[in-house]
Structure formats: structure tokens, C-alpha cells
Amino acid sequence: MTARKEMNKKNKNLHVVIMAGGKGTRFWPLSRETFPKQFLKITGEKTMLESTVERLHGVVRPENMMIITTASQSDLVRWQTKETLTPDRIVVEPEGRNTAPAIALAAFKIRKKNKDAMMLVLPSDHHITGRAAFEAAVSEAASAAAAGSLVTFGVVPDRPETGYGYIKAGTRVKKNVFRVSSFVEKPDAGRARAFLKDGAYLWNSGIFLFKAQTILNEIKKYMPALYKAFSGIEKKLGTDLEPGALKGVYSGIKAESIDYGVLEKSKRVSVLRAGFGWSDVGSWSALGEIMEKDEAGNVVLGNSVNMGAEGSIVFSSGRLVASIGLKDMVVVDTSDATLICPRERVQEVKDLVDKLKESGKQEFLLPKREERPWGHFVVLEKGPGYQIKHICLKPKARLSLQMHNHRSEHWIVVSGIAKVQKGDEVFYINKNESTYIPNTVKHRLENPGMIPLKIIEIQSGEHLGEDDIIRLDDIYGRTEQQS
Amino acid sequence: MTARKEMNKKNKNLHVVIMAGGKGTRFWPLSRETFPKQFLKITGEKTMLESTVERLHGVVRPENMMIITTASQSDLVRWQTKETLTPDRIVVEPEGRNTAPAIALAAFKIRKKNKDAMMLVLPSDHHITGRAAFEAAVSEAASAAAAGSLVTFGVVPDRPETGYGYIKAGTRVKKNVFRVSSFVEKPDAGRARAFLKDGAYLWNSGIFLFKAQTILNEIKKYMPALYKAFSGIEKKLGTDLEPGALKGVYSGIKAESIDYGVLEKSKRVSVLRAGFGWSDVGSWSALGEIMEKDEAGNVVLGNSVNMGAEGSIVFSSGRLVASIGLKDMVVVDTSDATLICPRERVQEVKDLVDKLKESGKQEFLLPKREERPWGHFVVLEKGPGYQIKHICLKPKARLSLQMHNHRSEHWIVVSGIAKVQKGDEVFYINKNESTYIPNTVKHRLENPGMIPLKIIEIQSGEHLGEDDIIRLDDIYGRTEQQS
Numbered sequence: 001m002t003a004r005k006e007m008n009k010k011n012k013n014l015h016v017v018i019m020a021g022g023k024g025t026r027f028w029p030l031s032r033e034t035f036p037k038q039f040l041k042i043t044g045e046k047t048m049l050e051s052t053v054e055r056l057h058g059v060v061r062p063e064n065m066m067i068i069t070t071a072s073q074s075d076l077v078r079w080q081t082k083e084t085l086t087p088d089r090i091v092v093e094p095e096g097r098n099t100a101p102a103i104a105l106a107a108f109k110i111r112k113k114n115k116d117a118m119m120l121v122l123p124s125d126h127h128i129t130g131r132a133a134f135e136a137a138v139s140e141a142a143s144a145a146a147a148g149s150l151v152t153f154g155v156v157p158d159r160p161e162t163g164y165g166y167i168k169a170g171t172r173v174k175k176n177v178f179r180v181s182s183f184v185e186k187p188d189a190g191r192a193r194a195f196l197k198d199g200a201y202l203w204n205s206g207i208f209l210f211k212a213q214t215i216l217n218e219i220k221k222y223m224p225a226l227y228k229a230f231s232g233i234e235k236k237l238g239t240d241l242e243p244g245a246l247k248g249v250y251s252g253i254k255a256e257s258i259d260y261g262v263l264e265k266s267k268r269v270s271v272l273r274a275g276f277g278w279s280d281v282g283s284w285s286a287l288g289e290i291m292e293k294d295e296a297g298n299v300v301l302g303n304s305v306n307m308g309a310e311g312s313i314v315f316s317s318g319r320l321v322a323s324i325g326l327k328d329m330v331v332v333d334t335s336d337a338t339l340i341c342p343r344e345r346v347q348e349v350k351d352l353v354d355k356l357k358e359s360g361k362q363e364f365l366l367p368k369r370e371e372r373p374w375g376h377f378v379v380l381e382k383g384p385g386y387q388i389k390h391i392c393l394k395p396k397a398r399l400s401l402q403m404h405n406h407r408s409e410h411w412i413v414v415s416g417i418a419k420v421q422k423g424d425e426v427f428y429i430n431k432n433e434s435t436y437i438p439n440t441v442k443h444r445l446e447n448p449g450m451i452p453l454k455i456i457e458i459q460s461g462e463h464l465g466e467d468d469i470i471r472l473d474d475i476y477g478r479t480e481q482q483s
Numbered sequence: 484m485t486a487r488k489e490m491n492k493k494n495k496n497l498h499v500v501i502m503a504g505g506k507g508t509r510f511w512p513l514s515r516e517t518f519p520k521q522f523l524k525i526t527g528e529k530t531m532l533e534s535t536v537e538r539l540h541g542v543v544r545p546e547n548m549m550i551i552t553t554a555s556q557s558d559l560v561r562w563q564t565k566e567t568l569t570p571d572r573i574v575v576e577p578e579g580r581n582t583a584p585a586i587a588l589a590a591f592k593i594r595k596k597n598k599d600a601m602m603l604v605l606p607s608d609h610h611i612t613g614r615a616a617f618e619a620a621v622s623e624a625a626s627a628a629a630a631g632s633l634v635t636f637g638v639v640p641d642r643p644e645t646g647y648g649y650i651k652a653g654t655r656v657k658k659n660v661f662r663v664s665s666f667v668e669k670p671d672a673g674r675a676r677a678f679l680k681d682g683a684y685l686w687n688s689g690i691f692l693f694k695a696q697t698i699l700n701e702i703k704k705y706m707p708a709l710y711k712a713f714s715g716i717e718k719k720l721g722t723d724l725e726p727g728a729l730k731g732v733y734s735g736i737k738a739e740s741i742d743y744g745v746l747e748k749s750k751r752v753s754v755l756r757a758g759f760g761w762s763d764v765g766s767w768s769a770l771g772e773i774m775e776k777d778e779a780g781n782v783v784l785g786n787s788v789n790m791g792a793e794g795s796i797v798f799s800s801g802r803l804v805a806s807i808g809l810k811d812m813v814v815v816d817t818s819d820a821t822l823i824c825p826r827e828r829v830q831e832v833k834d835l836v837d838k839l840k841e842s843g844k845q846e847f848l849l850p851k852r853e854e855r856p857w858g859h860f861v862v863l864e865k866g867p868g869y870q871i872k873h874i875c876l877k878p879k880a881r882l883s884l885q886m887h888n889h890r891s892e893h894w895i896v897v898s899g900i901a902k903v904q905k906g907d908e909v910f911y912i913n914k915n916e917s918t919y920i921p922n923t924v925k926h927r928l929e930n931p932g933m934i935p936l937k938i939i940e941i942q943s944g945e946h947l948g949e950d951d952i953i954r955l956d957d958i959y960g961r962t963e964q965q966s
Binding site: 029305307319320321322323324325326329331333335336337338339340341342345346348349351352355356359361364371467 | 512788790802803804805806807808809812814816819820821822823824825828831832834835838839842844847854950
């Protein structure tokens, strides 16, 4: 812990920018347009966003952490970071415009508070193992960035991966820091094998570290229009005028990646040879690389019986998936749709999603919505022992007074105001506040307000069926079942 | 039609015995222990049992038709033959004991009414094409049977099938009738190819025609214990004492097939070389032989999008099945379970069902049951535009007065008594009676009795969701949704 304490001391200038704006077509049908990968628990107990935030708490001070997301995802980000971050740490872009505008906005905001700030920029939906190696890499990258470098994190490959871009390391600058010889697009299998043998080729992780001032200088040089757009509203950033100003800026700027816009052109780019384990979790097949496998090389999650399966990935959200003789296949089962695909073709899930649009099956691109007298709910995710619902109550609507034998519920208000009865207590919870209802405690949820009440409900317990609702009284008059 | 009229005239002695007692593990998860293949619409608009009955209406008089089934399936048989047969045509074995006892019972009952009766015996769950060829085959077999032969129907193979038993035809008796040279077990691929080339080998279809007197003589000779058991209760057959007498007999007899018990031993067996198309529909893979395929050789039924599939069978009961690159696979999706299996391994679905038992997943062997305040229901089958429910109302229970915009409902009472409100009319329906509720007509179902009311509900319409229930008043107080 001394090393970390020391780093915290040293790096009071170190900020983190987590980019959480990605769309989720590759993990369809579990991810949906409005519920992308970073919000899913596919790699463990926590969502990918939660794991990312947790990992970075070891690296920077909480007040130096920022999540940049888009309006359509900001509710979900607030919900998932409720326990770990204050809401002011979430920056909302009116719309996603790829990484360059997001990084420019973050840099302008951070530099305004601290001229000497350094920014560690990274995606919210990657899987990283080896915390000590990660922290060491950040520390070393920070030194190079302090000297004016744009440091990209290159991960040492352990297989001839064709799904990643590569960075070829050139001459050594210092210990694990090298000049960039070239950025290389995703290779074919033969080149990927050659890269692995060569040793100078590193996976381009999409993680960067630079001084806010350095990246802004480079954006000014290589993306002058973008720079000008944000510098025009710099004074409004961090004030009440920011949201309106951003709307104006975003309507006029084009989507561009920081890689293409700056890094592939700048003379200040270096690459850090990082020793931590990393995956971009770019497809269902990636679970085979990062999750524990059985003796036959299968990753099986959820309710499933597989006879003679080999090298396959089976994910069930609750229904039974039963298979015979699966070989190198991916099967994903959710409440309204099932995907079956050979592992080597998972990249085509995106095309499949396009095909669903063409076939008039758009409803399968959004989470499944269930209507109720008091409003509606959407099951965002369901797995062994837990279920996450997005619940919307109409103004003045009121659920029955009820209790559950087998499940506890955690409620987080993301919009509107809730009136809650919990046991004999009655109280209100506001946006960004939460409450917890243990099993066997009678409770009622009500929307006393004039606008829809939106809450995220996390149920946990051994049995999560709609049949475990004991109704004590109900304005809709229902005495059993259906929340 | 002259030919058929003539046959009807000629064959006033011809009876039909349809055996409808089979269990349904091979079509899991669509078929379940209590809902086997013969009750499913897998090959067309009608269930296999319905198609079988319809086909035979062209061959025998309705009063000469008999369905022999077991107690556990008799409700389903009554329901599915409601429009086509009178209930007295259904004979119920207390328990299934393979084909020999069923045929013996049928023969005793039929001979009691008509000493000269001939019996065409056939399974309820086979697929037959070519009605004229079928009727011609029956006609020719009847001539041979009249002369004292036990005629088995052998189908001319059109492929080297390894899933069927064969009958080798010996010397010709007359036109398409031959002595049986031998019965042959399912061959391996090499022998099956040789059989196809040879031409003397016919598929053993499990269809027979004989005089009741002939088969009883042969049963007496080769299965004397079985003969004795039934002859002991012959006087009670066709009287009120029959059910009790059968219980006694069936507790003491062992399960045996007519093939093994009689046909493979008798000297009177001949084989009819039949020209109709036939499949025993023994597995999901058989759909590939009998259903229409797309250009890539796929059979796709229900809600499904398949990119680049070849030679595959995809069946969805309602949820979306989306696939990429399926090759010679079977995918079957139902409300609570999904099966994925290579076509060449569909025979192992039986083993998979065994494995489910071992894994404590017995609930997936029965249809999915949903509890309600008034009782429960089970969705027996769901497909494009229709849904079949088995509904059970507790004594004195009453559903809400309701209507549906998009669906009509057909109700058949299989047990108990129903009080029905339909529009402004109120009436009762008894066991084996039915009523029809068009869409937009208000209706209510009630159990006025002291025993559970069981009905089969067939819904049809464009939209069959639980959300299309407009409640007008409800003793459970529910005002919207949930029937």
C-alpha cells in the first residue's frame, strides 16, 4: 500500500476520464441499443463500468475522476456509480461523437480547474487483470506524460489475435516507454503470428495518458475546428450554462476518433509496454479468453445442460438452454430472443442486428417492455440470483402494498420523486437517492409527483418469480401476483 | 370419387384402429411427457392425430373408426377429435403396454360387434402423403387380409435410411403382396445403401391390416397369456363394466409389441409393397424430409432470422431465434426451454431428456404451468397466430368479465362444468361440449361446480399477448391485464 499512497501523493495532478458512451450491438441479445455492454455483468459480479470505476479508485483521488457519457445513457451511469462517485463527476455529452470530442471536452474542463492536470483516458467496457501491473503502468506513463508525451498503452500480446489493432514500438525512450514506429490495423492470421514472434508489436488498448495542456495543443494543431468549437464555450464549462452551450457545439461537430484525429499524426506520441492482462471484450467469443472454462473448454453461465459441448460459450438469462454436441459455438438466451452463432463468426452479430432492422424486428433491438396498470417496466438483465428492472410509474400511480418471501429489493430513483412505505415508515426519495427493502418487509412504491417516476430496481434472492408477490392491498384491486 | 364410394360399399367390414398412446421425448422441448408428438402441429395446419383421422375418413365409415389411447392422454384425444368423431369411438387403456395389448383389446371389441371385421391398425403420429396411393394400398391389403393374411405395410424406400426397420419381401403372392422373407433391424449406412439398391427391402411402417379373427387366432397361439386375459373379460367389453375389468387385466399383463409377440413368429404374415409417401417423424431431423425447404435446404418455422444457414431446422414457438452460419443444426425454441443440436445427433434428444431428470430439471419435462388467483394454466403450444392453453379453474372460481380486441377463443370442456357468459347470454357447457367467443365479444368463464373445471382454450388472432385483456369487472379486483 505504500506504493499506492506514494502515487496518490505524487499524482495529485492525475485525473481519470472514463468514456462510457458506447453502443451495444456486439453483445446482442443481452445488450440492447439503450443498454450497452458497459452496464452488463458479463465478466463477473460487477458490471464492466463498476469494475472500471473500482479499479481506478486505487489510482486517482475520487474528486479527480470523471465519467463522460451521452444523454441517453446518463441515467444508467448515475445508477451504476451511485455508491462510488458523486453525480457531479458525470459529464454528459448531448450525443455521442466518437472519442475526439469527448476527450476535448474533458480536457477543457479539467484544464480549467488545474493547468497542470494529467488525464488517464480509458473505456468503461474493457476487462483488465493484474492491478499492480496496471498501477505500475499508469505511474510510468504519468512520468512520460509529464515530459509532454501523448502516451498510448500497448499491451504485450499472448496470442496471435486478429481482432485488435497493433502499435509497433520503435526506439526506447525510457524503461517501458518507446517511440511509436507505426499504428497497424487489425492483421490477418499470418501477420498476427509474425507480430507475436517479432515482439515489437503491442495491442492498441485504447488507453491513453497525457497532460490536458498537451492534448489540447495537439487538438488545436490537428483538429482546429474541434478546438475552436470548445474554446468558444470554455467560459461556460462548469457553470449552469454548460448544457445549453454543449448542445450548440455538438450540433455542429463531426464524429471522429482521437486515434485518427490526433494520435496517428502527432510527433509527441509514445507507447508504454504494459504488463497487465487486457481484453476489449469485443464479442461473445472474448468470454472464452477471460472467463473460467470447464475441462472441455466451455464457458457456461446460467441455466444450461450441455451434452458433449466443446469450446463453446453458453449464456442463459433464466430459461433452460439444452444442447447436444456444440462445437465452438456461442448460444445466448434472453427473455425475448436467442442467438446461435459459431464462435469464429461472432463479429457478424452486428450484421445480424442490421438484418433484424431490415426484417421489421426492431423491437428486439430494445429491452423488452411490460405494461402494467401503473406504468411499465423493462427487465434490463436477469441472471442467477438477481434481476434488474427499469420501472416507470405514471404520475399519481401507486403499486400495491406487498411483500416478498424470497427476495430483497434495492431501489434507485433516476427521475422524479418516490413516496415509499417500508414497514410502518413512510418517506420520500429523490433523484439519485436510494432505499433497500429486505425480504418479508411490507412495502409500497408510489409516485406522488406530476412527472413520471423512474426507478432502477435490483432484486436479489433465490427465487425471483412474479409469483412471489404477497399483496396486502392494491388500488388496482389485484390480490395475488403481478407487481 | 367413384373408387372411394365403391370401397366404402365393399368394405363395410373394414374397421380402423388408430393407436394414440405414444410418449413424446424425441420432440422435446415442444413435446412433453404429458403432451406427446401426436397432439402437435409440427407438420402442418392440423395436429398429426387430426391429420390421421381425416385421412381415414376417406377409407372407413365413421362408426368403424376407433382410437385407442391411455388414460393420461384421453382428454387430449377427445379434444382433438371433437369435430370428427363421437366420444364412444375412443377406447381408453388404463395404462400403455405397447402395441400387442392395445391391438388385442381392439380386436376383441371389434369382433364382438362384427365377426367378419377387418382391422386397419396404424399409429396416430406418422406423416403420409399420396392419398390415392394410400387408399389403393388399403384396398389391396384388405383383399389379402380377407384370405387370412396378416398384412404389414412396407413402404418403398427413396433413400438409404438408417433410422427405420426393414421388411424383406419374398415370393410374390399377388400383384403388390409378397411373403415376408425376414424382418430386419435398423441397418448401418452401408447395409441401408445395399437395401436401397436391392429393391426387395421395404420400410416397416408399423401399419397392419388383418381380420380381427385372424389376429386373435395368432395371439392365442403365440401370446396365450395375453389372449386368456382378454377372453376372460370379453363379456364385459362394451358394457359399463369395461373400465373396471380393464384395470384388472392391465395390472397383470406385460408390455410387448405386436411385431415381436406375433408378426415375427406367425406363418400368416405378408407384406404389401405400398406406394405412398411415409415418415414416422421420429425426430426433429425428419422435418427436413417432409417439410418444404428454402433454397439452402433449411426448414424454418416461426419467428426466426437466420444468416447463412444451410440444411438446418429452426422452430420457434414465439420468441425470436436469430442465428449466424448454422450448418445442419436443429434449433427448437419454446417458452421455457431451447434445444440446440446437430441434425445427425437428434436421436440423442432422448438421452438429453434423461440427463435433465438427473440434473434436477424435471420441470422441463412437463408443460410450463402458470398460477393465477382462480387456478392455473399451461400453454400447450404456441405458434404463429394461435396458442393452445389447458386451463384449470378451482371450484367456484370465476374469471373477470373481459373482452379481447385481437383474438377469438374456442373453449372445450374436458372435465367439470362451465358457466359461460357470452355477450348478454349466460349458459352452461358440459364435458365434451364447446363454445366459441369471437373477438370484441365480452365474456366470462366460471366454475359453478364442486370439482375442478378443465378446459382447452384455442386462441387465434394476430396478437395473443396477455396485454390484450380488457377487464370489465373482476372478483379478484384486477382492472387490466392477466386473464
